[in-house]
Structure formats: C-alpha cells, structure tokens
Amino acid sequence: MLNEPRRRAYLTAMQVVSWLPRTELPFAAPSRPELLAPVPQIEEAPAPVIQADAPRAPERDAPSVTPTPVARTVERPKIDIPRPSSAPKPKPVQEEEVVPAVVKAPVVPPPRFALQLLRAGSCLLLVELVTGEPFQSRDPSYLLLKDMLRAAGLPDSPQIIGEPVRWPLLVRGQMDQGPEAARDFVQGFLYARVEEQPCSCLWLIGLPALRYAAETDAESYNLELQVDGLGLAWALPGLELLMDEPQRKADVWRSMRQLMGRWKTVDE
CATH class of the missing domain: 3.40.470.10 (Uracil-DNA glycosylase-like domain)
Structure with missing residues (x-):
C-alpha cells in the first residue's frame, strides 16, 4: 500500500494533475467536505407527447433515480520534472572552411x-x-x-x-x-x-x-x-x-x- 506522499509523487511523475479515487484509499488525506457536495441538477423541459390513434400499452411508473453526488475535482498545480530529452542534440555549428579566393595575376600589356x-x-x-x-x-x-x-x-x-x-x-x-x-x-x-x-x-x-x-x-x-x-x-x-x-x-x-x-x- 502507498502512503499519501508516495502516491502524489507517482501521480506527478505520470503528469496526472486531476484525479478522483473510486474507493476510499488507505493512508490518504481526508477529503474536504465542500468537494463532495452534489452538483445542482438542471431540470429539462418535458418532451411534448404526441398522441396516436392506435392504442398504447399502459405506461409503467419509471423508477425513481436518486442523483449521485459528484465530487468536484480540484486541479493541482502542474510540476514540471526535468527529464533527459530523447531528441537528437543539434550538432555544433562548424566554422565554414574559408576557401582562399583565387587572385588572378594582372594582365601586363606587351611592351612596344x-x-x-x-x-x-x-x-x-x-x-x-x-x-x-x-x-x-x-x-x-x-x-x-x-x-x-x-x-x-x-x-x-x-x-x-x-x-x-x-x-x-x-x-x-x-x-x-x-x-x-x-x-x-x-x-x-x-x-x-x-x-x-x-x-x-x-x-x-x-x-x-x-x-x-x-x-x-x-x-x-x-x-x-x-x-x-x-x-x-x-x-x-x-x-x-x-x-x-x-x-x-x-x-x-x-x-x-x-x-x-x-x-x-x-x-x-
């Protein structure tokens, strides 16, 4: 089993910022109550009922659904861990070899x-x-x-x-x-x-x-x-x-x- 500091170290190494446990974790820090408050539901307008001439089967009572409280996730600050880059290092720029320009000898006019x-x-x-x-x-x-x-x-x-x-x-x-x-x-x-x-x-x-x-x-x-x-x-x-x-x-x-x-x- 992992204690809280080691668990956070693993999550940080995997670059996991937000997470929510499915069950209660041993040795975990207690959750804050405001994070477990249920999210308010937005009531949707009922869809219009279209009556048909054909007889319909008797409707059964829909089972009641109890809203499950959803815990809010709190984003933690992202911690960058320096890692050795696998990209190839750029080669040092080598100084271009200076090719001496060929200087032509001046053309001497023939004597007269x-x-x-x-x-x-x-x-x-x-x-x-x-x-x-x-x-x-x-x-x-x-x-x-x-x-x-x-x-x-x-x-x-x-x-x-x-x-x-x-x-x-x-x-x-x-x-x-x-x-x-x-x-x-x-x-x-x-x-x-x-x-x-x-x-x-x-x-x-x-x-x-x-x-x-x-x-x-x-x-x-x-x-x-x-x-x-x-x-x-x-x-x-x-x-x-x-x-x-x-x-x-x-x-x-x-x-x-x-x-x-x-x-x-x-x-x-």
Missing part, C-alpha cells in the same frame, strides 16, 4: 619597341628606333650615330643586319608577348648573331636595348656590363635622348675613352 642591329668593325650595335622605321641617311639620329662611331675609331658606315626587331610580334593571337617573352626573343636573336660572327663589344643604345638584352635599366648608362652569352656590353642612352639632352654627351665621351681599347686592339 623597335630595335635595329648594326655592325661597325668588331662591334655590334643594338640601337633603339624611336619611330619604328629603319634609319635613313639624313636622319638626325643616324648622323649622331655616325659621329659617335668616328669618335670611337670605328667605320662610320655601319652594316645593317637584318630587319628591325619589332615588338609585339603579332597584333592578335594567343602567344605570350609580355616582357619576359620579349627579353627571351631579343637575347636569342643576339646569341644567334654573335655565334655567326663574334664581336669585341656590344653597344646597347637606348632603354629598350638595355632592358631586353642585358636585363638592366637607365641606372646602367655609360657603364661596362658583362652579359651571359654575349660578353662585354656598353650601355648608352638613346640617340633621341642625347639630342634632347646634349649635356649627356660628355658622360658618353668619358666612358668611351675608357672602353676604346677593347675594339681598337682587335681592329688593328
């Missing part, structure tokens, strides 16, 4: 230049063509070049070797025509000419000649350079730059005097 290769005695001259057109006999830049060759003790009528090297090679197409491709092309062109006929000194006249033949820049003007596969090279400003800035000619002359022995010995 034109170079002419000439030979004067034992020297090769790679000269920038500012206009992109071959030298003409009366061009001021060509006349300046002739003066420089005479000052250096070389023939002042240099031999033109092949067509000018113009870059980019193609107006359209999928071939790489960036700076590295231009450098490889110019160096390969010079390697082939040097193998055909070696030279004592390679004159690099103009910034494109320095940049794509010797991989250097304007800070190397008037300096002696050693280029792999090409030997001794002399870095010079462009002919147009020398005409626009005549004060540069003094530096060229001083540098020429130091290197003049390189080709004079060979020619003699």
Whole structure:
C-alpha cells in the first residue's frame, strides 16, 4: 500500500494533475467536505407527447433515480520534472572552411619597341628606333650615330643586319608577348648573331636595348656590363635622348675613352 506522499509523487511523475479515487484509499488525506457536495441538477423541459390513434400499452411508473453526488475535482498545480530529452542534440555549428579566393595575376600589356642591329668593325650595335622605321641617311639620329662611331675609331658606315626587331610580334593571337617573352626573343636573336660572327663589344643604345638584352635599366648608362652569352656590353642612352639632352654627351665621351681599347686592339 502507498502512503499519501508516495502516491502524489507517482501521480506527478505520470503528469496526472486531476484525479478522483473510486474507493476510499488507505493512508490518504481526508477529503474536504465542500468537494463532495452534489452538483445542482438542471431540470429539462418535458418532451411534448404526441398522441396516436392506435392504442398504447399502459405506461409503467419509471423508477425513481436518486442523483449521485459528484465530487468536484480540484486541479493541482502542474510540476514540471526535468527529464533527459530523447531528441537528437543539434550538432555544433562548424566554422565554414574559408576557401582562399583565387587572385588572378594582372594582365601586363606587351611592351612596344623597335630595335635595329648594326655592325661597325668588331662591334655590334643594338640601337633603339624611336619611330619604328629603319634609319635613313639624313636622319638626325643616324648622323649622331655616325659621329659617335668616328669618335670611337670605328667605320662610320655601319652594316645593317637584318630587319628591325619589332615588338609585339603579332597584333592578335594567343602567344605570350609580355616582357619576359620579349627579353627571351631579343637575347636569342643576339646569341644567334654573335655565334655567326663574334664581336669585341656590344653597344646597347637606348632603354629598350638595355632592358631586353642585358636585363638592366637607365641606372646602367655609360657603364661596362658583362652579359651571359654575349660578353662585354656598353650601355648608352638613346640617340633621341642625347639630342634632347646634349649635356649627356660628355658622360658618353668619358666612358668611351675608357672602353676604346677593347675594339681598337682587335681592329688593328
């Protein structure tokens, strides 16, 4: 038999809030009298009697019904008991893997230049063509070049070797025509000419000649350079730059005097 505290614990565990015993429970708390008071009955109106022509059987007296007192139920406060939830626990939100965005290398437009290769005695001259057109006999830049060759003790009528090297090679197409491709092309062109006929000194006249033949820049003007596969090279400003800035000619002359022995010995 259950005592009252344990009985209420079981009912609470089963989430039974309202209950009414059918019989008197042992060890139960006494019921309050007001809960056992009879519920007042609502009298219903008698149904209308329909008379029929046929004879009816004699009505018997209906047994008297004594109303049974109904005990009122008192709702007890619901007590929530924490229970382990059987629902699946949500998985912890994992941080999304950050995929590094692929950064495309900027497209570098192909460089634009034109170079002419000439030979004067034992020297090769790679000269920038500012206009992109071959030298003409009366061009001021060509006349300046002739003066420089005479000052250096070389023939002042240099031999033109092949067509000018113009870059980019193609107006359209999928071939790489960036700076590295231009450098490889110019160096390969010079390697082939040097193998055909070696030279004592390679004159690099103009910034494109320095940049794509010797991989250097304007800070190397008037300096002696050693280029792999090409030997001794002399870095010079462009002919147009020398005409626009005549004060540069003094530096060229001083540098020429130091290197003049390189080709004079060979020619003699």
